[in-house]
Amino acid sequence: MAGLMIDRVSKCFGEQQAVDSLSLDIEPGEFVALLGPSGCGKTTMLRMLAGFEALSEGEIRLGERTLASRELHVPPEQRNMAMVFQSYALWPHMSVADNVGYPLKLRRLEGDAYRRRVAQALSLVDLASHAGRSPQELSGGQRQRVALARCLVTDPDVVLLDEPLANLDRHLRAAMEQSFREFHRRTRATMIYVTHDQSEAMSLADRIAVMRGGRLEQWATPEALYRRPRSAWVASFIGQGSLLQVAAGRPGQRLDEHTLMHGLAAVASERVQPVLVRPEHVTVLPDASAQRGLRARVESVTFRGERHELHLRLASGESLVAYHHAALVEGESVELILHEGWCLEP
Known part of the structure; x- marks a missing residue:
């Protein structure tokens, strides 16, 4: 051939x-x-x-x-x-x-x-x-x-x-x-x-x-x-995911949990690197008052059969999609851990 x-x-x-x-x-x-x-x-x-x-x-x-x-x-x-x-x-x-x-x-x-x-x-x-x-x-x-x-x-x-x-x-x-x-x-x-x-x-x-x-x-x-x-266009076209701005990394780099969470905590003016976070890399903490993660509000919940799809709003105003084993209440406050992200071209 x-x-x-x-x-x-x-x-x-x-x-x-x-x-x-x-x-x-x-x-x-x-x-x-x-x-x-x-x-x-x-x-x-x-x-x-x-x-x-x-x-x-x-x-x-x-x-x-x-x-x-x-x-x-x-x-x-x-x-x-x-x-x-x-x-x-x-x-x-x-x-x-x-x-x-x-x-x-x-x-x-x-x-x-x-x-x-x-x-x-x-x-x-x-x-x-x-x-x-x-x-x-x-x-x-x-x-x-x-x-x-x-x-x-x-x-x-x-x-x-x-x-x-x-x-x-x-x-x-x-x-x-x-x-x-x-x-x-x-x-x-x-x-x-x-x-x-x-x-x-x-x-x-x-x-x-x-x-x-x-x-x-x-x-x-x-x-x-x-x-x-x-x-960012390919990231949005292939699969589900959320685009966030962080103060860490460079295009083509994978960010681990520590670097990603630290980069999201920076002031807005320093958060210039776009990062893709897939829903499976987000964990909803069982205790929203633990103050160990990133705070977010539940905007909507969609039942997908084997899991629930959460549409969340971060304090920064950015949206985030996550998967969870149980339905949460719209308007509920939750804390999140983001385990990894992928840096995209600006």
Whole structure:
């Protein structure tokens, strides 16, 4: 398998800069998510990879082969990439097997070789017993797996997925996430997955490219994005957390409990370093009169099933989110210990 290189790629639509000098080095067999809010350029980048859009600047390479640059544009059918669309894009008048085999017919593959490849692809997505059915007889999740099988049948170098779970309900999305993980484990295909849902990206991808306004905000593993976000925007986009100002640390530094609590106790003029504190790093002390921690007032409580989510207001006026095993009363005064924080760029 070959690695995929996106080198300073830009795309303009008239005066609008949809993608701005994006660079990613994707390893063979890696599962990568392009994550960001609507309009950030992630789908435009996917379409440039597929060959549906031309580049304005930069270069896309698959191994040693250049697929796109300002001077070169290899058409989609010659890139050996397959794409799964949000709408499944299945032919309603064809059986499941015929839908899966359609790309092979375009390549004029017939006979036993054709039937063997279709059977193998359906087996990989656990739909061998549904080969003779029509797409209308299938659930949304099964249709999505047919679309995956259609990708696999051509043995592509790269599989591109454009928000493939957006049309499914929450419970089915969770089941399909497991199907995608199994699909990737079995095939070890290089996969580029576009989504605006950070929980999908975090649970599926080996690495995530977080995009905003056409630019790359951060390129890292899910754990690194959660624990060590570069900026306040990434910190707020990935997971829950609170942004506080402290008189300690520097960007890219982890603060321990002592340093963080001491930095929060400083006068306001000295508290200039933004710090991310995740809810799981906050402990509500059992005795609010102990005066051992940071004082706060409970503004609201949300029951999340396995825990209660507390929205708190510090004496400084800053807000803080914490988890607790029991519900507290709105307006109640509490004391907190903050065990660690991560320093962000200003």
